[in-house]
Amino acid sequence: MSNYRIQGATGDWEVVLGLEVHAQVVSNAKLFSGAATEFGAEPNAQVSLVDAAMPGMLPTINAECIRQAVRTGLALGAQINKFSVFDRKNYFYADLPQGYQISQFKHPIVGEGTVTLDLGEGRTKDVGVERIHLEQDAGKSMHDQHPQLTYVDLNRSGVALMEIVSKPDMRSPEEAGAYLTKLRTILRYIGTCDGNMEQGSMRADVNVSVRKPGDPLGTRCEIKNVNSIRFVRQAIEYEAQRQVDIIEAGGTIDQETRLFDPSKGETRSMRSKEEAHDYRYFPDPDLLPVEFDDAFVDAARESLPELPDDKKARFVEELGVSDYNAGVLVGEKESCDYFENLLSALAAKTGKDAKALAAKASNWVMGDLFGALNKASKSVSESPVSAKQGADLLALVEDGTISGRIAKDVFEIMFETGKDAEAIVEEKGLRQVSDTGEIEKIIDEVIAANPGQLEQYRAGKDKLIGFFVGQVMKATGGKANPGMVNQLLKPKLDG
Amino acid sequence: MTDLTKLTIAEARDLLKKGDITSRELTEVHIASVDAADALNAYIAKTPELALEQADKADAKIKAGEQKGMTGIPVGIKDLFATKGVHTQACSHILDGFKPEYESTVTQNLWDDGAVMLGKLNMDEFAMGSSNETSFYGPVKNPWRRGDTDTVPGGSSGGSVSSVAGFAAMGATASDTGGSIRQPASFTGTFGFKPTYGRCSRYGMVAFASSLDQAGTITRTVRDGAIMMESISGFDVKDSTSVDMPVPNFEAALTGDIRGKKIGIPQEYHLAGMPAEIEALWQQGIEWMKAAGAEIVDINLPHTKYALPTYYIVAPAEASSNLARYDGVRYGLRDVPQNGGLVDMYEATRAAGFGDEVKRRIMIGTYVLSAGYYDAYYLKAQKVRQLIADDFKRAFEKVDAILTPTAPSAAFAFGEKSDDPIAMYLNDVFTVPASLAGLPGSSVPVGLDANGLPLGLQILGKPWDEETVFKVSGVMEEAANFTAKPAEWWR
Numbered sequence: 001m002s003n004y005r006i007q008g009a010t011g012d013w014e015v016v017l018g019l020e021v022h023a024q025v026v027s028n029a030k031l032f033s034g035a036a037t038e039f040g041a042e043p044n045a046q047v048s049l050v051d052a053a054m055p056g057m058l059p060t061i062n063a064e065c066i067r068q069a070v071r072t073g074l075a076l077g078a079q080i081n082k083f084s085v086f087d088r089k090n091y092f093y094a095d096l097p098q099g100y101q102i103s104q105f106k107h108p109i110v111g112e113g114t115v116t117l118d119l120g121e122g123r124t125k126d127v128g129v130e131r132i133h134l135e136q137d138a139g140k141s142m143h144d145q146h147p148q149l150t151y152v153d154l155n156r157s158g159v160a161l162m163e164i165v166s167k168p169d170m171r172s173p174e175e176a177g178a179y180l181t182k183l184r185t186i187l188r189y190i191g192t193c194d195g196n197m198e199q200g201s202m203r204a205d206v207n208v209s210v211r212k213p214g215d216p217l218g219t220r221c222e223i224k225n226v227n228s229i230r231f232v233r234q235a236i237e238y239e240a241q242r243q244v245d246i247i248e249a250g251g252t253i254d255q256e257t258r259l260f261d262p263s264k265g266e267t268r269s270m271r272s273k274e275e276a277h278d279y280r281y282f283p284d285p286d287l288l289p290v291e292f293d294d295a296f297v298d299a300a301r302e303s304l305p306e307l308p309d310d311k312k313a314r315f316v317e318e319l320g321v322s323d324y325n326a327g328v329l330v331g332e333k334e335s336c337d338y339f340e341n342l343l344s345a346l347a348a349k350t351g352k353d354a355k356a357l358a359a360k361a362s363n364w365v366m367g368d369l370f371g372a373l374n375k376a377s378k379s380v381s382e383s384p385v386s387a388k389q390g391a392d393l394l395a396l397v398e399d400g401t402i403s404g405r406i407a408k409d410v411f412e413i414m415f416e417t418g419k420d421a422e423a424i425v426e427e428k429g430l431r432q433v434s435d436t437g438e439i440e441k442i443i444d445e446v447i448a449a450n451p452g453q454l455e456q457y458r459a460g461k462d463k464l465i466g467f468f469v470g471q472v473m474k475a476t477g478g479k480a481n482p483g484m485v486n487q488l489l490k491p492k493l494d495g
Numbered sequence: 496m497t498d499l500t501k502l503t504i505a506e507a508r509d510l511l512k513k514g515d516i517t518s519r520e521l522t523e524v525h526i527a528s529v530d531a532a533d534a535l536n537a538y539i540a541k542t543p544e545l546a547l548e549q550a551d552k553a554d555a556k557i558k559a560g561e562q563k564g565m566t567g568i569p570v571g572i573k574d575l576f577a578t579k580g581v582h583t584q585a586c587s588h589i590l591d592g593f594k595p596e597y598e599s600t601v602t603q604n605l606w607d608d609g610a611v612m613l614g615k616l617n618m619d620e621f622a623m624g625s626s627n628e629t630s631f632y633g634p635v636k637n638p639w640r641r642g643d644t645d646t647v648p649g650g651s652s653g654g655s656v657s658s659v660a661g662f663a664a665m666g667a668t669a670s671d672t673g674g675s676i677r678q679p680a681s682f683t684g685t686f687g688f689k690p691t692y693g694r695c696s697r698y699g700m701v702a703f704a705s706s707l708d709q710a711g712t713i714t715r716t717v718r719d720g721a722i723m724m725e726s727i728s729g730f731d732v733k734d735s736t737s738v739d740m741p742v743p744n745f746e747a748a749l750t751g752d753i754r755g756k757k758i759g760i761p762q763e764y765h766l767a768g769m770p771a772e773i774e775a776l777w778q779q780g781i782e783w784m785k786a787a788g789a790e791i792v793d794i795n796l797p798h799t800k801y802a803l804p805t806y807y808i809v810a811p812a813e814a815s816s817n818l819a820r821y822d823g824v825r826y827g828l829r830d831v832p833q834n835g836g837l838v839d840m841y842e843a844t845r846a847a848g849f850g851d852e853v854k855r856r857i858m859i860g861t862y863v864l865s866a867g868y869y870d871a872y873y874l875k876a877q878k879v880r881q882l883i884a885d886d887f888k889r890a891f892e893k894v895d896a897i898l899t900p901t902a903p904s905a906a907f908a909f910g911e912k913s914d915d916p917i918a919m920y921l922n923d924v925f926t927v928p929a930s931l932a933g934l935p936g937s938s939v940p941v942g943l944d945a946n947g948l949p950l951g952l953q954i955l956g957k958p959w960d961e962e963t964v965f966k967v968s969g970v971m972e973e974a975a976n977f978t979a980k981p982a983e984w985w986r
Contacts, residue, residue: 049596049597052825053820053825054596055595056577056697056699057597058733058735060733090815090816090864092838092841094822098820099816099819099820100816152824278865280816282813282864282869285706286705287736
């Protein structure tokens with residue numbers, strides 16, 4: 001249970017949250033037409049006759065979108081409805097060419113499922129999914145292109161969306177954020193939505209209500225089209241406080257649709273319940289009900305990759321990666337791909353079992369790599385050092401060619417130049433010195449050059465061994481194998 | 496030389512094959528005939544240049560031995576069908592100036608077979624009407640007159656029937672939502688054929704009520720209907736409701752042999768107040784069927800009386816949504832009041848662009864789909880629709896075809912019913928039930944009433960059994976020997 005509370009004058013208030021996430025389906029063509037769906041095309045360059053609702057044009061279902069919705073349902077452990085119906089949701093708007101949106105109302109393609117939130121420190125929480133239905137997106141009205149006119153871009157018109165409706169199971173802005181994060185991760189893993197919130201391929205309607213803990217549900221307001229996880233949190237914080245203030249001042253909450261203004265950090269009314277549309281839903285007579293068999297569902301299931309929760313469990317239990325590392329790596333598909341590619345390349349190169357390497361490799365990805373990427377403000381997919389290159393570097397440490405210390409320097413150069421580790425090691429002569437005779441020779445020289453320190457050591461100042469190690473390393477330019485130095489130095493100092 | 500406009504499609508086909516005539520000759524006389532028939536107001540756009548171009552192509556095809564049933568045959572196209580670069584407005588003001596960039600599948604099928612387009616045909620606005628009085632382009636006149644009084648051609652395919660009855664087309668495409676092919680065929684002494692729902696693609700057909708709309712044909716004979724229907728039929732991936740079934744050779748079904756066929760006579764179609772001569776003609780039709788060796792079986796279609804109210808909920812509901820796209824944003828009429836915003840534009844455009852009947856149906860449809868009324872109207876109507884379809888299903892367990900009058904009256908005069916929507920809607924009382932059930936049906940001209948106006952009988956068949964409908968229609972046609980022609984007053 002979340003203990004997030006809004007402290008009001010009359011006591012603590014609990015926030016109740018439900019999310020409707022609109023996720024653009026990854027598919028080459030729109031839900032009911034053959035037009036392309038690529039982001040960033042010239043306005044109205046990707047519009048078929050169907051998308052523009054020309055007279056006599058008919059929608060035909062794109063089977064790939066159906067498959068993607070089913071895959072999404074399966075990934076959320078949801079009920080798959082082998083019979084579903086497309087309905088028309090009727091309303092007028094300039095960027096809605098048909099005068100109705102084709103959606104699913106009474107019979108959605110996916111029923112109840114679950115998203116497990118990771119709340120940090122090993123805490124999890126299950127949030128129920130009420131349903132997922134498929135629907136077509138509207139176009140875009142552009143009010144800022146002309147002083148009097150509104151321009152309409154229909155590129156998005158007809159693009160397939162999944163509306164993923166949660167149950168009102170969340171109780172804090174953090175949980176809502178964690179839900180969106182987790183959902184996004186899952187969709188990206190299975191490739192049904194690219195999760196790109198800046199480009200609008202994922203956006204959320206947030207339902208917010210407040211109540212005294214234990215009371216029945218309060219009246220909710222719906223905040224439309226919030227397009228980042230940060231804004232979702234901000235919108236909830238503002239909206240919950242607004243509702244508490246109204247109720248405590250003796251008012252009541254009007255059920256209404258609101259908009260979040262990120263520049264002011266506030267929500268404001270869009271339309272009230274009285275102004276709400278009567279959508280006059282009815283089954284679209286241009287489309288037959290969607291029906292498929294178990295074989296279709298089985299094939300969709302078989303096409304699913306390992307899901308994030310399963311992957312994390314495997315990292316921890318089978319590979320010995322720490323719970324924290326596993327959580328972070330699995331959280332972003334690109335990070336996880338990087339780690340897995342690096343680990344398999346490293347195992348191949350060293351001939352060692354992945355289990356023996358995984359913890360170290362995860363530490364390196366999380367530490368050295370992420371540190372450098374953060375500093376350079378780059379994402380994993382923009383990393384100048386590929387997973388294969390990273391594996392080569394770690395392999396050099398594994399086989400004793402270079403020390404861990406030298407590896408850090410080599411990595412810095414790799415990150416800057418994109419060169420391979422081995423080339424840098426050769427070029428700079430960074431190969432570790434593991435020759436007993438050579439190291440012994442240097443030790444002898446160091447001891448001979450520091451008689452005072454040797455006397456003090458032999459008089460009982462044990463800590464001076466560090467000084468001698470330092471001198472040896474310095475004399476070898478850091479290349480001496482530190483284990484061997486320690487091993488050889490002590491007997492000589494002890495005489 | 497014989498008047499080529501009086502040929503049937505089958506006759507013209509045979510003469511074209513023999514090389515006795517060319518499509519160009521046939522097309523030229525029809526272009527003249529189209530011009531001579533302006534008084535009927537059947538055509539709202541003529542395409543003579545295109546027609547001649549298509550005719551020449553057809554002649555080349557015939558020469559190359561690639562003739563099909565419709566090759567070189569001049570036809571008219573109901574304004575409901577999208578024809579690339581040509582007037583396509585469903586005879587509504589709101590589609591002013593609209594010329595599509597695409598071709599409907601039905602017309603494409605015709606052109607693929609080498610047919611020739613004479614022009615676009617008048618119709619009730621968005622196919623909403625039973626008298627062709629709701630067209631933005633003015634009413635169509637029936638070639639058949641009641642003495643000196645002009646009569647309506649029926650609707651909504653008024654231009655289609657009038658052009659074919661008036662020898663200004665050898666055949667015409669039409670569409671049937673609640674009777675828009677069969678009722679006007681009956682009013683004009685033509686043969687109207689509506690196939691099973693799903694037999695023809697609706698792609699490129701301006702939608703009225705999607706679950707009911709179905710393309711069909713108007714011809715002067717049953718055989719011509721079979722030839723033209725075969726051309727326009729077929730599965731189309733672009734229409735999810737079209738059905739992937741092979742198209743039979745409909746003409747081959749015209750064997751003239753209906754011995755042993757069971758013909759059902761629905762008792763509920765004996766309407767109180769129906770003209771006695773229609774009852775008598777129906778009885779005559781029954782006798783003809785018997786004489787041809789068919790067995791007459793009384794059947795019951797108990798939910799018949801609910802068909803009209805059901806239809807006038809389902810069709811307007813779908814229409815209210817289908818017509819939402821006419822908003823002034825992308826094509827057709829746009830009316831923006833000074834300083835008006837988006838909603839003002841919608842209101843002004845739709846107020847100016849739609850006629851009264853269309854507005855009436857949009858309002859009825861919007862009402863029956865509204866929250867709080869949906870269950871009582873739309874949902875209930877869907878249930879009744881199923882009961883009506885079940886009635887037919889049970890009946891067709893006992894019979895092969897059903898015989899009824901096509902319409903409860905002959906053609907009426909202009910203005911006689913246009914002030915009374917209910918009286919107008921009653922015209923479709925015999926055609927609507929089969930539309931709701933998606934069944935194939937025809938109207939065969941069988942005689943004249945006391946005023947010299949044609950009357951038709953309706954033949955209905957099982958789903959996908961168009962062949963039996965053609966077969967029975969052919970026998971009826973032969974028995975009735977309907978040879979009367981309208982006096983060509985319009986020339």
